[in-house]
Amino acid sequence: MLKLEMRPQASRLWAYGSPVLALAITVLIGVALFAALGKDPVRALQVFFWEPIKSPYALGELALKATPLLLIALGLAVCFRSNVWNIGAEGQFVIGAVAAGGIALLADKGTGPWIVPAILAAGMVGGMVWAGITALLRDRFNANEILVSLMLVYVAILFLGYLVYGPWKDPMGYNFPQTRMFERVTQMPRLFAGSRVTIGAALALVGVLLLWVFLFRTRAGFALQVGGLAPSAARYAGFSSRRALWTALLISGATAGLAGALEVAGPIGQLTPYVPAGYGFAAIIVAFVGRLHPVGMVFSALLMSMFYIGGELAQSRLGLPKSLTGVFQGLLLFTLLACDTLIAYRVRWVGAKGGAR
Amino acid sequence: MESYALLLGSTLSAGTVLAIAALGLLINEKAGIVNLGAEGMMLCAAIAGFATVVHTGSFALGLLAGMAAGALLAVLFGWLVIWLNTNQYATGLALSLFGVGFSAFAGINYVQARLPDTPKFSWPVLGDLPVLGPALFRLHPLVYLTMLLVVLLMWFLYRTRAGLVLRSVGESPQSAHALGYPVRRIRLLAVAAGGALCGLAGAYISTVYTPLWVEGMVAGRGWIALALTTFATWRPARVLLGAYLFGGVTMLQFHLQASGVHVASQLLSMLPYLATIVVLVLISRNPTWIRVNMPASLGKPFFPGS
Numbered sequence: 081m082l083k084l085e086m087r088p089q090a091s092r093l094w095a096y097g098s099p100v101l102a103l104a105i106t107v108l109i110g111v112a113l114f115a116a117l118g119k120d121p122v123r124a125l126q127v128f129f130w131e132p133i134k135s136p137y138a139l140g141e142l143a144l145k146a147t148p149l150l151l152i153a154l155g156l157a158v159c160f161r162s163n164v165w166n167i168g169a170e171g172q173f174v175i176g177a178v179a180a181g182g183i184a185l186l187a188d189k190g191t192g193p194w195i196v197p198a199i200l201a202a203g204m205v206g207g208m209v210w211a212g213i214t215a216l217l218r219d220r221f222n223a224n225e226i227l228v229s230l231m232l233v234y235v236a237i238l239f240l241g242y243l244v245y246g247p248w249k250d251p252m253g254y255n256f257p258q259t260r261m262f263e264r265v266t267q268m269p270r271l272f273a274g275s276r277v278t279i280g281a282a283l284a285l286v287g288v289l290l291l292w293v294f295l296f297r298t299r300a301g302f303a304l305q306v307g308g309l310a311p312s313a314a315r316y317a318g319f320s321s322r323r324a325l326w327t328a329l330l331i332s333g334a335t336a337g338l339a340g341a342l343e344v345a346g347p348i349g350q351l352t353p354y355v356p357a358g359y360g361f362a363a364i365i366v367a368f369v370g371r372l373h374p375v376g377m378v379f380s381a382l383l384m385s386m387f388y389i390g391g392e393l394a395q396s397r398l399g400l401p402k403s404l405t406g407v408f409q410g411l412l413l414f415t416l417l418a419c420d421t422l423i424a425y426r427v428r429w430v431g432a433k434g435g436a437r
Numbered sequence: 438m439e440s441y442a443l444l445l446g447s448t449l450s451a452g453t454v455l456a457i458a459a460l461g462l463l464i465n466e467k468a469g470i471v472n473l474g475a476e477g478m479m480l481c482a483a484i485a486g487f488a489t490v491v492h493t494g495s496f497a498l499g500l501l502a503g504m505a506a507g508a509l510l511a512v513l514f515g516w517l518v519i520w521l522n523t524n525q526y527a528t529g530l531a532l533s534l535f536g537v538g539f540s541a542f543a544g545i546n547y548v549q550a551r552l553p554d555t556p557k558f559s560w561p562v563l564g565d566l567p568v569l570g571p572a573l574f575r576l577h578p579l580v581y582l583t584m585l586l587v588v589l590l591m592w593f594l595y596r597t598r599a600g601l602v603l604r605s606v607g608e609s610p611q612s613a614h615a616l617g618y619p620v621r622r623i624r625l626l627a628v629a630a631g632g633a634l635c636g637l638a639g640a641y642i643s644t645v646y647t648p649l650w651v652e653g654m655v656a657g658r659g660w661i662a663l664a665l666t667t668f669a670t671w672r673p674a675r676v677l678l679g680a681y682l683f684g685g686v687t688m689l690q691f692h693l694q695a696s697g698v699h700v701a702s703q704l705l706s707m708l709p710y711l712a713t714i715v716v717l718v719l720i721s722r723n724p725t726w727i728r729v730n731m732p733a734s735l736g737k738p739f740f741p742g743s
Contacts, residue, residue: 084521086740165526217714221722226473226526227664228717231710234657238710242703361534368527401545403652406538410477413531414513417523425522 084425094422099369099376102416103383109411119398127397128390138389140275144347145388147280148173148339150381152363154287155332157372161295163308164328168214168229169336170360171236172207176337177344178240179206181351184262184344185248191265199266199345200338207337208330210236215329219322225329237356244351258352268346280342285378287335292374304328336360358406362388365413384409442572444685444692449573452677452684453580454638454646458662459669459676460583460590461507461634466666467594468627469607469734473529474514476659477536478632479639482506484544486640487650491550499644500579500637507636508629510536515628519621522738533659541652552648577645579637583677590673603627607732610739620739635659657710664713668720670730679716686712 107125114124132142152169159166180203187195210232217223241257250260268278294301303319304327311321339359344351366384370377391405421427458475465472472478486503490496514532517523555577559565563574594600603623605613610620642658643650661683669675690705698705721727 084740167530217718221718222724222727223714223717223721224664224667227660227667228714230660231657231664231713234710235707238703238707242701245703246701361537364530365534401542403538403541403545407535407542408538410531410535410538413527414517414535417528417531418517418521421521421523 083428083430084421085428087424087426091423094419095371098419098422099371099380099416101422102369102412102419105415105419106408106412109415110408113407117400119400124394124398127393128386131393132386132389137275140272140277141389142382142385143277143281144275146381146385147278147284148343148359149363149366149384150284150377151280151287151335151339151342152332152360153366153370153377153381154284154291154374155335156363156367157291157370157374157377158295158304158331159328160367161308161372162304162324162328163311164325165226166211166214166229166329166332167226167364168211168231168233168360169332169363170356170358171229171233172210172333172336173340173343173360174233174236174240174356175210176203176207176340177355178236178243178340178351179203179337180341181248181259181262181344184266185259187263187266189263191263193265195266196268196345200341203337203339203341204334205337207333207335207340209333211329211333211336212326215326218329219325233360240351240355241353244353248351250350256352259350261350262345266345267349268342276347278342278346280339280346283338283342288374288378295374300327336363362409365409368413369416387412440692442568444688446572446576447688447691448681448685449580450576450646450684451687452681453577453583454642454658455662455665455683456583456677456680457579457586457641458635458638458659459665459680460586460673461631461638462662463631463666463669463671463673463676464590464603464627464634465631466671466735467607467732468603468624469610469732469737469739470515470518470624470628470631471525471529471663471736472511472514472532472628472631473526473663474510474532474536475529475635475662476655476657477533477540478507478510478635479642479655479659480536480540480653481510481543482636482639483643483655484540484547484650485636487544487550487552487643488547490552490644491547494553496555496644500640503636503640503644504633505636507639508633511628511632511635512625514632515625518738519624519628522740525736525738537653544650544652547650548652550650552644555645555648577641579641579645587673587677594673604732607734610734614739614741620741624739635662638662661709661713664717667727668716670720670726671732672730683709683712 111121114121132138152173156166156169180199183199183202213232214225214229217228218225244257244259248259250258268280271277271279271281304324307314307319307321307324314321344355348355362384366377366380370380387405387408391402394400394404395402458479462472462475482503485506486499489502490499510532514528517528518525558578560574564570594604602618606620606623614620639655642655665676665679668679687709690708693705694702
């Protein structure tokens with residue numbers, strides 16, 4: 081029988097090894113699943129792990145999808161490190177997109193390039209306002225932030241639906257629920273010719289740097305993490321848990337809103353009911369798989385982006401539903417959490433008689 | 438008059454979905470475990486139940502399949518949080534995310550599927566009453582069974598030895614362990630029972646309540662059910678009351694639409710979610726209400742070796 085034994089010290093090896101082991105197990109389960117569905121597993125692995133990186137264009141697409149995931153995960157990492165369970169990033173992303181879309185719709189033929197920073201700022205403010213509601217209700221009334229932020233996701237998506245079916249609907253749009261296409265000038269500038277990667281990718285990398293500095297080199301970042309790990313110690317040290325709550329939620333609202341702005345004024349180019357693509361939820365997995373570490377999350381965002389692209393390719397090449405992406409994302413988080421046990425515990429094999437209760 | 442009776446009847450049906458799931462989650466939480474995976478369990482159970490009814494034509498088997506699916510996922514969750522000591526919030530979240538993806542994946546071929554007609558049920562005599570009969574006494578048997586379930590659960594939790602042990606495991610697992618109770622097995626059983634009830638609720642949605650399969654059709658009811666346990670301050674009777682209240686809010690939205698109120702349907706659809714937030718705020722603002730009844734070890738891991 082397997083028995084867990086508490087390690088005297090957390091294992092550094094497994095802190096890094098656990099995501100790798102989790103990915104390996106997820107891939108193994110994936111291979112079994114493909115085989116069970118009668119698909120060639122080698123071909124399927126190729127679709128998921130080789131096609132997304134085989135050409136410069138493919139790499140660009142990989143970075144494009146990784147951008148919103150990374151941005152949102154950066155903010156979520158601040159939340160989770162301070163023990164604030166914001167799981168409504170999807171809603172903050174949607175409201176960011178709506179606010180950014182509202183600014184983008186103001187543009188006309190004569191609008192100058194100043195509109196781009198205005199769109200980004202609107203997205204961030206939108207996301208912050210939405211996250212701020214959760215912070216306010218938690219702070220003033222002690223309302224559970226998990227449930228409030230999640231309920232606000234549904235409200236945000238319905239609000240987007242209201243706008244695109246109602247007041248913001250394109251009158252020339254053949255009755256499709258969508259706004260008109262935004263003017264060219266609102267398009268996020270691209271980084272390279274021949275690729276759809278925008279300045280968003282660069283902004284996300286700046287975010288990685290800023291988060292690293294904030295977490296590991298500032299007093300505010302330190303206070304926030306202590307509050308998450310040991311609330312009473314933080315109180316003794318005079319660190320305010322209220323401030324940590326607000327900081328965490330506003331930062332994550334801003335990054336999610338920014339991601340929303342980059343999406344609508346980038347690859348999407350208009351508001352439609354399909355703006356919410358689940359990035360806010362996938363980013364939760366990105367944050368955990370990346371160990372809530374800025375650099376780790378770069379890798380996990382790229383990995384999760386691979387899953388997204390692989391899922392789309394699996395649909396066109398293998399005739400499998402796109403929702404396969406969600407299955408693998410969920411599996412990865414499951415296996416990661418299980419593998420993380422190895423960080424704090426040693427697994428020992430004991431005879432059936434010495435069985436653990 | 439007739440329309441009000443109908444509104445009441447549909448409120449009971451809508452509330453039943455929430456009540457079954459929330460009662461399941463209540464059992465979990467009484468044992469000290471928070472399962473944020475309710476939404477995922479309900480979705481997987483919804484497709485499992487739907488597919489079973491499509492292939493067998495039996496609604497009873499559909500509900501059973503839903504319960505089995507919910508319990509199976511709950512046991513997986515329970516094994517992770519109880520034996521491997523993973524974080525309950527993160528693991529529940531993983532279950533929800535997995536359930537959303539997996540149910541969409543598994544249900545892809547059932548989007549166009551049709552179900553046979555639900556067998557009709559009617560209380561003798563009462564079902565033949567004018568107006569009230571069709572509205573209140575010809576609902577699905579589960580609506581009435583759920584009311585019975587509340588009574589049973591209250592009896593179990595507060596009047597039986599097993600219920601006392603279950604509650605002690607949620608209040609103080611250390612003491613329960615010291616007294617020789619297998620804390621982890623009890624918790625796993627509670628989690629499995631909770632999963633089975635969430636599964637029943639999910640299968641009820643896809644086979645009886647709106648007999649069709651659409652991706653994500655549980656539409657946040659799993660999360661609302663989680664909020665209901667807090668709303669009810671962990672009391673079974675209040676769970677039922679809260680569930681009917683929320684069922685009423687959901688139905689009110691359709692009622693308003695039908696009565697020609699000029700508000701966009703999307704704004705009306707926000708009502709249940711907004712109501713959840715408002716209710717959470719109202720309940721949580723008074724710390725004594727929450728603290729007095731909340732199982733003391735809710736969400737905290739327990740490791741007997743330590």
